[in-house]
Amino acid sequence: MSISQKIKIATSSSSMIRKMFEEGAILKQKFGADKVYDFSLGNPNVDPPKDFEEELLKIAREVIPYKHGYMPNAGYPETRQAIATKINRTSGLNLSGDHIIMSCGAGGALNVILKALLDPEDEVILPVPFFMEYTPYVENYRGVVRRVKTRDDFSLNVAAMEAAVNEKTKALIINSPNNPTGKVYSKENIADLSLMLEKKSAELKRTIYLISDEPYREIVYDNVDVPNILAAYQNSIIAYSYSKTLSLPGERIGYIAVNPEIEETAELIGALILCTRISGFVNAPALMQRIVARLQDTTVEVDVYKRKRDLLCDGLAEAGYKFEKPQGAFYLFPRSPIPDDAAFVQMLLKKNILVVPGSAFGSPGYFRIAYCVDDATIINSLAGFAEAIKECR
Amino acid sequence: MSISQKIKIATSSSSMIRKMFEEGAILKQKFGADKVYDFSLGNPNVDPPKDFEEELLKIAREVIPYKHGYMPNAGYPETRQAIATKINRTSGLNLSGDHIIMSCGAGGALNVILKALLDPEDEVILPVPFFMEYTPYVENYRGVVRRVKTRDDFSLNVAAMEAAVNEKTKALIINSPNNPTGKVYSKENIADLSLMLEKKSAELKRTIYLISDEPYREIVYDNVDVPNILAAYQNSIIAYSYSKTLSLPGERIGYIAVNPEIEETAELIGALILCTRISGFVNAPALMQRIVARLQDTTVEVDVYKRKRDLLCDGLAEAGYKFEKPQGAFYLFPRSPIPDDAAFVQMLLKKNILVVPGSAFGSPGYFRIAYCVDDATIINSLAGFAEAIKECR
Numbered sequence: 167m168s169i170s171q172k173i174k175i176a177t178s179s180s181s182m183i184r185k186m187f188e189e190g191a192i193l194k195q196k197f198g199a200d201k202v203y204d205f206s207l208g209n210p211n212v213d214p215p216k217d218f219e220e221e222l223l224k225i226a227r228e229v230i231p232y233k234h235g236y237m238p239n240a241g242y243p244e245t246r247q248a249i250a251t252k253i254n255r256t257s258g259l260n261l262s263g264d265h266i267i268m269s270c271g272a273g274g275a276l277n278v279i280l281k282a283l284l285d286p287e288d289e290v291i292l293p294v295p296f297f298m299e300y301t302p303y304v305e306n307y308r309g310v311v312r313r314v315k316t317r318d319d320f321s322l323n324v325a326a327m328e329a330a331v332n333e334k335t336k337a338l339i340i341n342s343p344n345n346p347t348g349k350v351y352s353k354e355n356i357a358d359l360s361l362m363l364e365k366k367s368a369e370l371k372r373t374i375y376l377i378s379d380e381p382y383r384e385i386v387y388d389n390v391d392v393p394n395i396l397a398a399y400q401n402s403i404i405a406y407s408y409s410k411t412l413s414l415p416g417e418r419i420g421y422i423a424v425n426p427e428i429e430e431t432a433e434l435i436g437a438l439i440l441c442t443r444i445s446g447f448v449n450a451p452a453l454m455q456r457i458v459a460r461l462q463d464t465t466v467e468v469d470v471y472k473r474k475r476d477l478l479c480d481g482l483a484e485a486g487y488k489f490e491k492p493q494g495a496f497y498l499f500p501r502s503p504i505p506d507d508a509a510f511v512q513m514l515l516k517k518n519i520l521v522v523p524g525s526a527f528g529s530p531g532y533f534r535i536a537y538c539v540d541d542a543t544i545i546n547s548l549a550g551f552a553e554a555i556k557e558c559r
Numbered sequence: 560m561s562i563s564q565k566i567k568i569a570t571s572s573s574s575m576i577r578k579m580f581e582e583g584a585i586l587k588q589k590f591g592a593d594k595v596y597d598f599s600l601g602n603p604n605v606d607p608p609k610d611f612e613e614e615l616l617k618i619a620r621e622v623i624p625y626k627h628g629y630m631p632n633a634g635y636p637e638t639r640q641a642i643a644t645k646i647n648r649t650s651g652l653n654l655s656g657d658h659i660i661m662s663c664g665a666g667g668a669l670n671v672i673l674k675a676l677l678d679p680e681d682e683v684i685l686p687v688p689f690f691m692e693y694t695p696y697v698e699n700y701r702g703v704v705r706r707v708k709t710r711d712d713f714s715l716n717v718a719a720m721e722a723a724v725n726e727k728t729k730a731l732i733i734n735s736p737n738n739p740t741g742k743v744y745s746k747e748n749i750a751d752l753s754l755m756l757e758k759k760s761a762e763l764k765r766t767i768y769l770i771s772d773e774p775y776r777e778i779v780y781d782n783v784d785v786p787n788i789l790a791a792y793q794n795s796i797i798a799y800s801y802s803k804t805l806s807l808p809g810e811r812i813g814y815i816a817v818n819p820e821i822e823e824t825a826e827l828i829g830a831l832i833l834c835t836r837i838s839g840f841v842n843a844p845a846l847m848q849r850i851v852a853r854l855q856d857t858t859v860e861v862d863v864y865k866r867k868r869d870l871l872c873d874g875l876a877e878a879g880y881k882f883e884k885p886q887g888a889f890y891l892f893p894r895s896p897i898p899d900d901a902a903f904v905q906m907l908l909k910k911n912i913l914v915v916p917g918s919a920f921g922s923p924g925y926f927r928i929a930y931c932v933d934d935a936t937i938i939n940s941l942a943g944f945a946e947a948i949k950e951c952r
Contacts, residue, residue, distance in 0.1 A: 168766040168823055169830050170678050170700070176837070177829045209629045219619070226612070226619045234807035236602045270663060270811070270840060277839030285563050302837035307563070373561040414627035416845030418663070418811075430561055436570045437562050444569070444695035446670030447663060451844045452809030 176302070186511075190520045197518060203547035205535040206520040208345065208496065212471070212538065214413045217464045221457050234452050239443045240435075241268025241421070241450055245459035249421055252462040257394040261426050267438050268450035270418040272381045272407035274442075276303050276339070279377055279403055279422060281445060282437040284309040288336035293322055295499065295527035297345045297379070309336070313528055319490055320349035320499070324358045331366045337375040338363070342392060343382040346527045346534040347499040348475075348492020350386060353393045360399040373401055373429055381407035381420070384465045386494035387472045396425045403428070408458050410495075411465050419454035471496050474537045477544045485552035496538040499524065503558040507533050513557060517550030569695070579904075583913045590911060596940035598928045599913040601738065601889065605864070605931070607806045610857045614850050627845050632836045633828075634661025634814070634843055638852035642814055645855040650787040654819050660831050661843035663811040665774045665800035669696050669732070672770055672796055672815060674838060675830040677702040681729035686715055688892065688920035690738045690772070702729070706921055712883055713742035713892070717751045724759045730768040731756070735785060736775035739920045739927040740892040741868075741885020743779060746786045753792040766794055766822055774800035774813070777858040779887035780865045789818045796821070801851050803888075804858050812847035864889050867930045870937045878945035889931040892917065896951040900926050906950060910943030 186206040193202045240246065246263035253261050269275035280290070286308035292300055294313045304311050312335075314326045327338070340359075342351040351359075359376070367374045378395040383406065386392060395402045407420035422438055424431065442449065449455075478498055479491055489500035502510040507523040507530050514521055514533075524532030537544060579599040586595045633639065639656035646654050662668035673683070679701040685693055687706045697704050705728075707719045720731070733752075735744040744752075752769070760767045771788040776799065779785060788795045800813035815831055817824065835842065842848075871891055872884055882893035895903040900916040900923050907914055907926075917925030930937060 169676055169827055170674070172678070173675050173830045173834060174826065177826065177833050207629070209625065211625070214627055223616070223619045226616045232602065232604070232809075234607055234810050236600070236808045273839035273841045275839075281563070282566050283562055285565070299837065303839065306837065414845075415629045416842060417627050418841060418844050433567065433570065434562055437566045440570050441566060444692065444699065445838070446666035446668075446696065447840070448666045448811060449809060451811050451847070452807075453846070454844070 186520050186522055189515060193515075193518055193520075201518055203519045203543050203550065205537060205539060205543075205547075206522055208536045208538060209415065210410060210413045210466070210496070210538045211540055212413050212466050215461075215464050215466055217461055218412050218414070218457065221460050225453065225456055237449060237452065237455075239449050240439050241266070242455050242459065245455045248459045248462050249423070253396070253423060257397050259394070259396055259426065261423065264435060265424045265426050267422040267424075267435070267442060268455055269405070269420045269422055269442065270447050270450055271409055271415070271420040272379055272405045273299065274418065274447055274450070275405035275407070275420050275422045276300070276377070276379060277306060278438055278441045278445060278447070279405060280304060280307050280309065280337075281441040282434065283336055283375055285336070287334060289332070289334040291327055291330050291335060291338040293327070293340060295346050295524060295529035295532065296339075297341055298526055298528075300339055310334070320344065320347040321355050322351055322359055324355070324362050327359070328362045328366065331370070331374065333370055333372065335372070335374055337377050339377045339379060341379040343386055343492075343494025345382065345495055346497045346524075347490065348495045348497050349490065350390050350392055350493040353391065356393045356395065356398045363399060367401070376402040377405060378402065379405045381410050382495040384411045385468055385471055385496060387468070387475060388493070390493045392494070396423065400425060400427050401429060408454075412458070412461065413466050414454075417451065417454050419450055419458055421450075471538065474539070474541060474544055477541060478535065478537050481544070481548040482551060485548070486555050487551070496536060498535045498537060499532050500535070502531050502533050503555045505531055507531055510554070510558070513554045514550065517554055519547050519550045519554070579913050579915055582908060586908075586911055586913075594911055596912045596936050596943065598930060598932060598936075598940075599915055601929045601931060602808065603803060603806045603859070603889070603931045604933055605806050605859050608854075608857050608859055610854055611805050611807070611850065614853050618846065618849055630842060630845065630848075632842050633832045634659070635848050635852065638848045641852045641855050642816070646789070646816060650790050652787070652789055652819065654816065657828060658817045658819050660815040660817075660828070660835060661848055662798070662813045662815055662835065663840050663843055664802055664808070664813040665772055665798045666692065666696075667811065667840055667843070668798035668800070668813050668815045669693070669770070669772060670699060671831055671834045671838060671840070672798060673697060673700050673702065673730075674834040675827065676729055676768055678729070680727060682725070682727045683729060684720060684723050684731040686720070686733060688713075688739055688917060688922035688925065689732075690734060691919055691921075693732055703727070713737065713740040714748050715744055715752055717748070717755050720752070721755045721759065724763070724767065726763055726765065728759075728765070728767055730770050732770045732772060734772040736779055736885075736887025738775065738888055739890045739917075740883065741888045741890050742883065743783050743785055743886040746784065749786045749788065749791050756792060760794070769795040770798060771795060772798045774803050775888040777804045778861055778864055778889060780861070780868065781886065783886045785887070789816065793818060793820050794822060801847075805851070805854065806859050807847075810844065810847050812843055812851055814843075864931070867932070867934060867937055870934060871928065871930050874937070874941040875944060878941070879948050880944070889929060891928040891930060892922075892925050893928070895924050895926050896948045898924055900924055903947070903951070906947045907943065910947055912940050912943045912947070
C-alpha cells in the first residue's frame, strides 16, 4: 500500500502520445531533428502575435499595486468584463463579467466545470473521435464516459446521441473546431443537438448540460462559421483557452463562460468559483489575465495554418490518402490505409514520421497528424507518407 | 438534479474568510478603505523583489523559440535542475531535476500529491490549528481528515499524533512556518515525528508519507532554523510556493520536491506528473517557470515583515492579549479574550477591524491576524484592539 491504486494503473498504461514522444526523441538523437517529421503534438509552432509581446513588455514596465497578488478567485473584474463584452459583440448575447470565470487553460476550465456538475456515476456523452484527456477529466469526479460515434464526415450523429441519453446523463462535451478531426459543427447540426437535448431534458425532468470546449474557436479556414453554443442552448457552458488563439499553451490561461440564461445561474457560478479554489488552481495566472484583457481582438495569423493545411492535404491526396479536409484547428485525421492504425503508425515511424494512432482518440482505423509544424517538415515528409501508403497496396 | 450535490452543500456553507471579506467590502464602502483595518487575507502587501521585476522585463525582451509553448508536464528541465541544486546546497541532499515537479503554487502541488497518493477512505492527519483548505484538498480524493491538536505552544504533539495513526493512515500534512500560528517546528520536534512515523510504518507494514507544505519557508525571524524535512524522513514530499518568497501569489508558481530516497521513487514521480496533467493543470505557467529558475537566491525583504510582527506583538501585548510570538510567516494567532471567538471577531468588526475566527482553522477560542499589511494599518488598529479587549472585562 503506497501510492493510489487507481493512479498506479493509469500511470502504467502510459499514453500513446507519450510513447510517440519518446520514440521521437530517440529518432531525433539518431538522425538529427531535421530528419524527423514530428506531427505528434499540438504545440503551435507559430509565434504569439506581436501585440502579445508588446503588451507583455508594457505590463512588465507598469507600476501596479498588488500587481502579482491574489485577486478574486474568479479573476480580475476588468478581464472578465472585457471577455463578456467581446462575446456579446460577436453573439448578440448579454453576458456580464459575472458569467466569466478565468481558468488555467481549457484543461483547467473543463476540470472545474465537471467537478461542479458531476455526482458519482453521472454520465457524460462524448462524440467519437475525441480529445483523449476528456476520459480522465470525467473520471476525476467519478463520472462515467459514454462514447457515441460521429457520422463519416465527423458531424454529430444526433440520433445516436439521443439514444445514449438516459436518467444518468448529466452533460455532453463537444469540441468544435475539433481535435483530432478539424471538423466545425454546422449551425444546423448544433440546432438539431439543442432540440434533442431540450426534448430529452423535459422528458427526463433533468438538466442536461452542453459543455463546449473551444480552444480552436479562432483557428478556422475558408470563412466557416463556428456557431455560438450559448445562443443555441440554454444549459450551456463554454471552456475556452488562449493557448491556440495567442500561441501560449504553456502559460495556462483561459476562461469558463456560463450562459446567462442557465438554470440556477448564481448557484452554478458560486460552485465554479468554489471548485476553482478547492481544486488548487486558486485563480488563473495574474499576469496573463491582465494581458488577455487587452488582446480580445488579437489572434495568431490563421493564414499560416491554412497554408500548412493545404500543403499537407494536397500532398496526401496526391499520394492517395482519404480524409475529410479540416475546416479548423490544426489537425488532419486521415483513414489508415490498413485497418490496424497502430501498425500503420509503425510503418510511418520507419520513414521517421511521427503521428498518433486513431485508437488514442477512440477511432481505430484512422491516424492524427498535428500540422502546427514548420512548412519544411510538411514538405519533406510527403515522400515518406507516399512510400508508406504504397507499401500497403 | 443539476449541479453536484456535494459541491452544492460546500458552496452554501460559505467560508468564514469569505464572509469577513464581504463584510469588509461593505465597511470600506461606508467608512473609506483607510478607516478599515483588514487583517483577513494572506495577500502580501510587500512588492516582489526588484530582481523579479528586472528578470520579467529581461525575459519579456528575449527571443526564445516556443517561449510560451508546452514543455514537459513536469516543467522546464533547467528550472527543475536549478531548484534541485538550491535544495542540495542548503541541505547536503542529492536531488536531481527529476525529483522536482513544477506546480501551480502550493495549492496545486498539494492537490497533485494527494491525488497521486490517496485511495478512498485513506486518512490524512492534520495538526490543529491548520490552513482550512487542507480539508477540501483531502476530500477531493475521497480521503478522510484526522485532526490532532498541537501543544499549547503550537508545537507538534507527537504522542497524540501517534495515537491517531492506524491501518488507514496514508499521510500527514505539516506546515512550517505555520499558517495560522507562525510556529516553526524545531529540529527535535521533527526528529521525534520522524522516529514515530518510522516506528508506526514498520509496525503497520504501511508507507506513511510526510507532506510538508512550505510556502513560508523563507519568511522567518530571529535566525530561527527551518529543519529540512527531506533530510529528516525518508517518505517525505515538499509542496513549495514562490507566492510569499517572491510576493506573487496570483501567478501560481511552485513545485513538488520528492525525497530521492522515497519508496518506489520512479513510480511516484510518474504518478505526480500524470496527476499534474489529468487534473487540468497540464504544467505550471511557463513564463514564471523561466523567471524562478533565475531567482533561486532571491527573497522579499523579510525584515519588513519582522517590523510588522514586532509592531503588532508589542501593541497587542500592551493591550493585554495573550499569544505565542510568531517565528515565521505573517500571521499572529492570539487567544480570544472571551471563549466565543466568533463573537469576539464581531466585537472587533465594530472597531472596523477584520480578522478571522480560530474556528475557521479548527481552533475555537483563538483568532488570526494576517499582518501582511502596511504599517499604518497595524498602528491605527491598535486603539480598536485595546478597546475591544477592555470591553470583555
